[in-house]
Amino acid sequence: MDWLSPLTLAEIIAICKEYQIYVSDAARRKREKMVSLIQTFHEDARVIFEQRRDCKKNAALPNKRKSDLPVQGPRKKMKNSGPSAGINGDDTMDKSDEITLPSIVNNNHITTSPEFLHIPSQNELRDCQAEFLQAISPSAVREAVCAVCALLCWEHECSVVNVRNIPNAGRLQPADQDRHPAQVLIAGMLLEEKGVIEVKGKCSATLCGACLQDLHRDKIPRYSLSNKMWIGNIPHQLSCLTIPEQLLLSPIYPHCFIFKMYPKGGAQDDPTCLQSGLHGNVTSYPMNTDEIFSMLQGHMLPRPMEILPSIISGTYVGVSNLPKHWLKSTFRIWRRVVLEALEWLIEHNKCFSEYTVDQAVMASLPKDDVPLEILASMRQETSSHILLREHDSMCLVIVSLQHESYMLESHLLVWYSQ
Incomplete structure (x- = not known):
């Protein structure tokens, strides 16, 4: 006798399957290994097995004689015993045996998720409203022009870098054969003027994530103006x-x-x-x-x-x-x-x-x-x-x-x- 009696090995495996608890094939073969493995689970997981154990103990009626029980016909074998059915294949289950909280197993630890259709509290509603307002705020949808590729991007996805500190700035210098009289170079680089900000005599450039990543890798950004993508302004x-x-x-x-x-x-x-x-x-x-x-x-x-x-x-x-x-x-x-x-x-x-x-x-x-x-x-x-x-x-x-x-x-x- 162990602490999970009177649950059988088949019933224990059914509980693991119902709550999507992974158990190795070696543990499935012997009850001792299965019980030892369950003892290593998180306390929330062990409570589930204890509830099923107590439910089966309470289902037994030792004070009631068999003669007092109503005569039942031969029971038919249940073919479908899904998660909604009982351990023994019955269609009904005691209220004490109902487990409505789904669980997630990670490294032999089970954490129960919030109650299904849980009514949010006022604080949760307030947090959701604050997140929504932040997502549609002017700062979240503000756009900026990348000084390297002249593409219009979200401002929160760009970085503002001092022109003197742009990594591998030589990659942004146009080749001599690609030079045009109308091109305006900023610190020797071919940049989009709309993406350059000058504050108190210091020039800063707005760079999108893709261009900044390529420059850190010492690569010419694919859509940079210096990569033969400059067409000038429309007159x-x-x-x-x-x-x-x-x-x-x-x-x-x-x-x-x-x-x-x-x-x-x-x-x-x-x-x-x-x-x-x-x-x-x-x-x-x-x-x-x-x-x-x-x-x-x-x-x-x-x-x-x-x-x-x-x-x-x-x-x-x-x-x-x-x-x-x-x-x-x-x-x-x-x-x-x-x-x-x-x-x-x-x-x-x-x-x-x-x-x-x-x-x-x-x-x-x-x-x-x-x-x-x-x-x-x-x-x-x-x-x-x-x-x-x-x-x-x-x-x-x-x-x-x-x-x-x-x-x-x-x-x-x-x-x-x-």
């Missing part, structure tokens, strides 16, 4: 161009744009703050190479405005009329802006060095207005449910232009050669 002459103005200066037309505009609500008389972004999808179609080649004949820019209806199309979904001034910030053409951009491209971009300014076409451009060619290509759809049905089947979203008064959606159609 103002090009950054202010609208889509129609960009198309007039494009030597080729690999794609066309289809815009869809529909009301969103909000201010109806303030066109100055309508546009905020673009979204849409891309669809590919075969391209007629011969017609495209004939369209590209000549070396004069800008292209005539008659080509705009072929590459720009718009649909307004709504019952009311679309005011013309709503389209101005998106589809406007400004003659002076187009001329300045073309002159900059001819001077600085070798791909435009053979092109000349077509003065006749330039004179036909509006000074600052939406061309009639674009207005004539606009269509109106009064059934708003058509747009909702299209959105239900749309799965690839890349570009969109949102408005306070209407949503502008750009569908980019890409042609490819057969």
Whole structure:
């Protein structure tokens, strides 16, 4: 007799299996080894076995004669004895025998987890709320620009390092053959100016974790500007161009744009703050190479405005009329802006060095207005449910232009050669 009597070896093994307690095959073969192993368990684990032992002792009825017990028929053998069943395969179990706390075994020690569906206390709720507010606080979602790779990263994932203390700074120096007159070196390194902070005459650089790790290993960061990733800033002459103005200066037309505009609500008389972004999808179609080649004949820019209806199309979904001034910030053409951009491209971009300014076409451009060619290509759809049905089947979203008064959606159609 031992301290686990009257539990049998099979019942002890079943308890171990129920609470996911690992027992070696050697201990399973002999009761003495099993009992000795259980004695080395944590006190919480031994309590489980003691409760099962006491439960079985209390189940015996020594004061009740067998003749007083009701006559029962032959018992059927239980095929399923899962964790919800008793040790002997019975479907019911004494309340004293119910163990509801799952346990985890680690190095022969069992720790019971909190009670299932435990109601949190006020302190726990307060801690959870504090963690949630900290996770969405401005400091947690603040962004920073890495001075090495110019990528936008989370500020809490970056490190601020003094420029003089950047490890292996020689890895950030551009090669002589990659130098460009527009590059600005800081302490001999090619860094993104937005990621460099100067306080009281001391320069510090914001470095993301990946770049800082590569520099500690004396490696060139993969996306560092010095690793032939520098493209410079977009000049103002090009950054202010609208889509129609960009198309007039494009030597080729690999794609066309289809815009869809529909009301969103909000201010109806303030066109100055309508546009905020673009979204849409891309669809590919075969391209007629011969017609495209004939369209590209000549070396004069800008292209005539008659080509705009072929590459720009718009649909307004709504019952009311679309005011013309709503389209101005998106589809406007400004003659002076187009001329300045073309002159900059001819001077600085070798791909435009053979092109000349077509003065006749330039004179036909509006000074600052939406061309009639674009207005004539606009269509109106009064059934708003058509747009909702299209959105239900749309799965690839890349570009969109949102408005306070209407949503502008750009569908980019890409042609490819057969």
